[in-house]
Amino acid sequence: MLISTAYAQTGGGDGGSGMLIQLLPLVLIFVVFYFLIIRPQQKKVKDHKSMIESLRRGDRVVTTGGIIGTVTKVTGDRELGLEIASGVRVRAMRGMIAEVLAKTEPGDAREDKAAAVAKPSPEENLYYKALGVAPNATAAEIDAAYAAKSGDADAAEAYETLRDPTKRKLYDSLGHDDYVSRVKG
Numbered sequence: 001m002l003i004s005t006a007y008a009q010t011g012g013g014d015g016g017s018g019m020l021i022q023l024l025p026l027v028l029i030f031v032v033f034y035f036l037i038i039r040p041q042q043k044k045v046k047d048h049k050s051m052i053e054s055l056r057r058g059d060r061v062v063t064t065g066g067i068i069g070t071v072t073k074v075t076g077d078r079e080l081g082l083e084i085a086s087g088v089r090v091r092a093m094r095g096m097i098a099e100v101l102a103k104t105e106p107g108d109a110r111e112d113k114a115a116a117v118a119k120p121s122p123e124e125n126l127y128y129k130a131l132g133v134a135p136n137a138t139a140a141e142i143d144a145a146y147a148a149k150s151g152d153a154d155a156a157e158a159y160e161t162l163r164d165p166t167k168r169k170l171y172d173s174l175g176h177d178d179y180v181s182r183v184k185g
Helices: 015-053 109-116 126-131 139-148 153-163 165-174 176-184
Strands: 060-063 068-075 079-085 088-093 097-102
Touching (some): 015 097, 068 088, 126 139, 126 153, 139 153, 153 165
Antiparallel strands (some): 060 068, 060 097, 068 079, 079 088
């Protein structure tokens, strides 16, 4: 006979363990996906949600469109007001905030405004130095200092600014560089 007879093998108790061995690679792939993809994404979503819930007036933020602004008003759970330039206010969805650049500290609203407007340092008071007077000098002291330096061009510019109460107040609040760039430049 050229063809031999084939006999069927009897299956012992291996039927269940063979199925488990076949499913083991799929289970391992799911575990790897969970720890490398699903879990970090869930953590990122949770962190973003807590960041959005903690937004306050005065926070500097970046939207998903790349616009940088300051939160001026928090309206409900979904909307807030942003000031993107001086006097330019827009409404934005809270979910569209991508990042918080600077947080405001909890406290009174007046404290928030006072912190936003920083007093210039004494090194920035170049007009006072040009005349040789203190920042709290009276109008008479400014006149006397200008009379002593009447030929100096820097002293003339300083005198013009410091003698006018409105310009002086603006100069004191902005600082030298900002004053010159906004008013003179």
